[in-house]
Amino acid sequence: MDKLIITAALTGAEVTREQQPNLPITPDEIAEAAYEAYQAGASLVHVHARKPDGTPTQDIEVYREIKEKVAAKCNIIFQPSTGGAVWHTAEERIQPALLKPEMASLTAGTCNFGPDVFMNTQEYMESFAKVMMENGVKPEIEIFERGMIDNALRMVKKGLLKTPIHFDFVMGVPGAIMGEPRDLMYLANSIPQGSTWTVAGIGRFELPLAVMAIVMGGHVRVGFEDNIFYTKGVVAESNAQLVARIARIAKECGREVAAPDEARQILGLVK
Amino acid sequence: MDKLIITAALTGAEVTREQQPNLPITPDEIAEAAYEAYQAGASLVHVHARKPDGTPTQDIEVYREIKEKVAAKCNIIFQPSTGGAVWHTAEERIQPALLKPEMASLTAGTCNFGPDVFMNTQEYMESFAKVMMENGVKPEIEIFERGMIDNALRMVKKGLLKTPIHFDFVMGVPGAIMGEPRDLMYLANSIPQGSTWTVAGIGRFELPLAVMAIVMGGHVRVGFEDNIFYTKGVVAESNAQLVARIARIAKECGREVAAPDEARQILGLVK
Amino acid sequence: MDKLIITAALTGAEVTREQQPNLPITPDEIAEAAYEAYQAGASLVHVHARKPDGTPTQDIEVYREIKEKVAAKCNIIFQPSTGGAVWHTAEERIQPALLKPEMASLTAGTCNFGPDVFMNTQEYMESFAKVMMENGVKPEIEIFERGMIDNALRMVKKGLLKTPIHFDFVMGVPGAIMGEPRDLMYLANSIPQGSTWTVAGIGRFELPLAVMAIVMGGHVRVGFEDNIFYTKGVVAESNAQLVARIARIAKECGREVAAPDEARQILGLVK
Amino acid sequence: MDKLIITAALTGAEVTREQQPNLPITPDEIAEAAYEAYQAGASLVHVHARKPDGTPTQDIEVYREIKEKVAAKCNIIFQPSTGGAVWHTAEERIQPALLKPEMASLTAGTCNFGPDVFMNTQEYMESFAKVMMENGVKPEIEIFERGMIDNALRMVKKGLLKTPIHFDFVMGVPGAIMGEPRDLMYLANSIPQGSTWTVAGIGRFELPLAVMAIVMGGHVRVGFEDNIFYTKGVVAESNAQLVARIARIAKECGREVAAPDEARQILGLVK
Ligand SMILES: [Mg+2]
Ligand SMILES: [Mg+2]
Ligand SMILES: [Zn+2]
Ligand SMILES: [Zn+2]
Ligand SMILES: [Zn+2]
Ligand SMILES: [Zn+2]
Known part of the structure; x- marks a missing residue:
């Protein structure tokens, strides 16, 4: 079994300081949170940019600043979001991929997201995939429902995604696939052999699905984007605190945690 | 095991006469197709209205005419679509439910539909459910992905849907859940005990999923909306031809086909 | 999807003339039943020998006579049982494999069989596999429980079985794995890619599991060994009648039925 | 979710001092190991008796001595084995149930056990169940294969087991069901609602299956009977060391560990 890649999803587009007082917002805060997560065992950081007032932004310059500040602190893999907030245009969303990061997220279909719709039409997806391919960015394919796996496989057939x-x-977003153990088993059994996968359980699903991934050979994403609590009703102190718990459980389970360069090997990021 | 309810989805919003020369379009054609399907074993007819030129319409008057013409021929359960075509507004889509039919379709979430998006926001769903409840219409909850089951269950909690x-x-729409046997097993195991279910496999998935439903205790939808072929590359002669095959297979499998009043009992439509 | 191999399990070791008046017992009756099954669509015949009084026997001479009489009538694949009756010794059970038939059954583990125990120790299995390999006989690995798949794979590792x-x-023997659709899905998903599989549902499980196999790409075994009824409470007229129904359902499902030489190709029996 | 019941399977019938130098063998050693396991978080102890030379025995007097010595140290639930060693007779195996312990194990079917056969005929099972019912002993139904669940349910129908x-x-005994995550998911989905379950993964399957059970709402058995290693190639110091790790992981996962009286509540042992 490969070593465990822990991704820290530090900020997201929806969480507020009111909900989570320790949310990193500015490039400096995000870089510091990335560094703490790295020290706690994360080898990959999933980043959403915010304006100083906390509003989500897909501004390339803000992402550039975060990317540089993270790189100055540690060699964690930098993965900006192309999901943005539900109201961002496709053109805005793709901006950070132009920075040629090692990876970027790419959501493979449309679904409800609570009262909103998270729009990822075939046209969006294909254009994002094309930009990433041209810029040497490995996409992390975000799957919110079973059908999105096939959407991704259709892009493989069209030459827009590499295997x-x-x-x-x-898993567990209201409007998309549930986060019960059997749902994860189903998704994990629905992808082509040779693929790698991470699970990002939302809210109360974060921890149980993470634990399953550890023993199933998957990888784990935690962080304030997905879940702001450490235990029921208790707000987490930091993203690093959530990462550290996963690292401890992995160690108890006899699964080693991947350092960034080991994660690069597993994900095929090494040239 | 309950008797088998066969639904005929006669027309849909997308198929054209060019693709399927036998497509029923006018109210008279649709009523005649419903009657033939009834004779072949269907107890429920899922209806999309069209204008005389074949364009999809949600005009209540067209639905009224179809409803009356169908009722004049046989006692098949009449279930208009509130899905309409992907470009219809929510207000247009709900029109046929105002005719107080016994049932109407209600799609429980948003997904890609090939290059289009089939929009069913939480707001749409809830408003549709409310109109149906007020008009004594039993919704058939259309599930294109796993998460839509939970969307429906949330409406139950809010008092917008009855159990x-x-x-x-x-299953098998490009953009939504696949149509492999294991996908059907998964969905069928994801609904509350006591629920009833039908499967509508799209294209090449229609027949194998129908056959699985027959032996799993589910029900079956076939028709030109989902699949225009009788065998690979051979366009079906009529909706009734597709219905008749399911009735024959059910008979071979020892499962009786429900007449409309038996279907009403199974679906709880009888007052 | 490969063409469908229908196996007729004509006689078994347990069914009696009292239960099933049309049970073939003598070599002539068995050969005639094999021929009728062949005409109805079977390409493989699974054979248990009986003494004239109906007692199960593993006597090589009786199997020889059956084998010759079957071959004189048609080119159906001949597969004697090495399961025998639950009270046969291992030495008795392996006898028919010495006739160098194209195939023979090989049960890959021990389980309860109603009040009896069907004994297939590791030692039995391995000795049977060895005899079959030496005699150029392809085993059909009989699986009554999940763990038996791994028993078989361990024999592959030891060089006792070829892939x-x-x-x-x-499925559905009291004492071994159940015969619900989800049980078949589970077993079918538990074997190595590239394997072929048949399902033999016992009693009331025969028909639904057969139908699932047709659409899942598996193959089907029917016959008096597994099920003596045509419909609930109605004893079947012949093994051929059970075969013919499967052939008709397969045809309705658009799956062609394999002739014996096509089955040989699928099973790798052709040199 | 109920609190987690951790069972310590201290000794088993097969492990030797050569394999595991810390194996508890005498009643004093077993009682001490039970007490240590209790302190580490176990609320239930599964016991096999041994003679002073390490040979497995089902002698009621040895079990009586162990039972008393365990009870003198702590209020852990005492569950003797009626499995014994593969060569024990049924009469020997049932002896410890005559001590009227709160629970005893009852294996619900026959399977290979490596080169041996673990014999649990319908007759054995039913006689064991009867003795347990007469003596007020709650059976823990040991499941080595899917079909054993149905064997147990048949005993419920006959009035031999209570629900x-x-x-x-x-899971993971060579000869019986494998121990992959999907196998546990399958078994856990195959039991009646309202049942409780524990998983005992054998060897390398112990830890991953335990972790899955923690998040799936099941319970966990660990101990030298199932697994003698703490990490790959490193022999565990004590049964308590294995228990303590599960307790730590449960705590990290936010699942509380049940004290013996809490376990009695969950298992319905409280009068
Ligand atoms: Mg889904
Ligand atoms: Mg099994
Ligand atoms: Zn994100
Ligand atoms: Zn429709
Ligand atoms: Zn047989
Ligand atoms: Zn034991």
Whole structure:
């Protein structure tokens, strides 16, 4: 079994300081949170940019600043979001991929997201995939429903995605696939052999699905984007605190945690 | 095991006469197709209205005419679509439910539909459910992905849907859940006990999923909306031809086909 | 999808004339039943020998006579049982494999069989596999429980079995794995890619599991060994009648039925 | 989710001092190991008796001595084995149930056990169940294969077992069901609602299956009977060391560990 890649999803587009007082917002805060997560065992950081007032932004310059500040602190893999917030245009969303990061997220279909719709039409997906391919960016394919796996495989057939694909199963969003253990088993059994996968359980699903991934050979994403609590009703102190718990459980389970360069090997990022 | 309810989805919103020369379009054609399907074993007819030129319409008057013409021929259960075409507004889509039919379809979430998006926001769903409840219409909950089951269950909690729910698993649409046997097993195991379900496999998935439903205790939808072929490359002669095959297979499998009043009992439509 | 191999399990070791008046017992009756099954669509015949009084026997001479009489009538694949009756010794059970038939059954583990125990120790299995390999006999690996698949794979590792394996899932025996659709899905997903499989549902499980196999790409075994009824409470007229129904359903499902030489290709029996 | 019941299977019938130098053998050693396991978080102890030379025995007097010595140290639930060693007779195996312990194990079917056969005919099972019912002993139903669940349910129908049943899934024995995550998911989905279950993964399957059970709402058995290693190639110091790791992981996962009286509540042992 490969070593465990822990991704820290530090900020997201929806969480507020009111909900989570320790949310990193500015490039400096995000870089510091990335560094703490790295020290706690994360080898990959999934980043959403915010304006100083906390509003989500896909501004390339903000992402550039975060990318540089993270790189100055440690060699964690930098993965900006192309999901953005539900109201961002496709053109805005793709901006950070132009920075040629090692990876970027790419959501493979449309679904409800609570009262909103997270729009990822075939046209969006294909244009994002094309930009990433041109810029040497490995996509992390975000899967919110079973059908999105096939959407990704259709892009493989069209030459827009390379295999093996790295999937991220985002589970438990109201409006998309549930986060029960059997749902994860189903998704993990629905991807082509040779693929890699991470699970990002939302809210109360974060921890149990992470634990299953550890023993199933998947990888784990935690962080304030997905879950702001450490235990029921208790807000986490930091993203690093959530990462550290996964690292401890992995160690108890006899699964080693991947350092960034080991994660690069597993994900095929090494040239 | 309950008797088998066969639904005929006669027309849909997308198929054209060019693709399927036998497509029923006018109210008279649709009523005649419903009657033939009834004679072949269908107890429920899922209807999309069209203008005389074949364009999809949600005009209540066209639905009224179809409803009356169908009722004049046989006692098949009449279930208009509130899905309409992907470009219809929510207000247009709900029109046929105002005719107080016994049932109407209600799609429980948003997904890609090939290059289009089939929009069913939480707001749409809830408003549709409310109109149906006020008009005594039993919704058939259309499920294109796993998460839509939970969307429906959330409406139950809000008092917008009554249980037991009747689900229709629409499987194999490009952009939504696949149509492999294991996908159907998964969905069928994801609904509350006491629910009823139908499967509508799209294209090449229609027949194998129908056959699985026959032996699993589910129900079956066939028709030109989902599949225009009788065998590979051979366009079906009529909706009734597709219905008749399912009735024959059910008979071979020792499962009796429900007449409309038996279907009403199974679906709880009888007052 | 490969053409469908229908196996007729004509006689078994347990069914009596009292239960099933049309049970073939003598070599002539068995050969005639094999021929009728062949005409109805079977390409493989699974044979248990009986003494004239109906007692099960593993006597090589009786099997020889049956083998010759079957071959005189048609080119159906001849597969004697090495399961015998639960009270046969291992030495008795292996006898028919010495006739160098194209195939023979090989049960891959021990389980309860109603009040009896069907003994297939590791020692039995391995000795049977060795005899079959030496005699150029392809085993059909009989699976009554999940763990038996791994028993077979361990024999592959020891060089006692060649891949691809052909499995037969015997489902619904009291004491062994159940015969619900989800049980078949589970077993079919538990074998190595490239394997072939047949399902033999016992009693009321025969028909639904057969139908699932048709659409899942598996193969089907029917016959008096597994099920004596045509419909609930109605004893079947002949093994051929059970075969013919499967052939008709397969045809309705658009799956062609394999002739014996086509089955040989699928099973790798052709030199 | 109920609190987690951790069972310590201290000794088993097969492990030797040569393999595991810390194996408890004498009643004093077993009682001390039970007490240590209790302190580490176990609320139930599964016991096999041994003679002073290490040979397995089902002698009621040895079990009586162990039972008393355990009870003198702590209030852990005492569950003797009626499995014994593969060569024990049924009469020997049932002896410890005559001591009227709160629970005893009852294996619900026959399977290979490496080169041996673990014999549990219908007759054995039913006689064991009867003795347990007469003596007020709650059986823990040991499941080595899917079909054993149905064997148990048949005993419920015959009035030989009460519901809700407590199952123990023993997974990864060579000859019986495998221990992959999907195998546990399958078994856990195959028991009646309202049942409770524990998983006992054998060897390398112990830890991953335990972790899955923690997040799936099952319970966990560990101990030298199932696995003698702490990490790959490193022999465990004590049964308590294995228990303590599960307790730590459960705590990290936010699942509380049940004290013996809490376990009695969950298992319905409280009068
Ligand atoms: Mg889904
Ligand atoms: Mg099994
Ligand atoms: Zn994100
Ligand atoms: Zn429709
Ligand atoms: Zn046989
Ligand atoms: Zn034991």
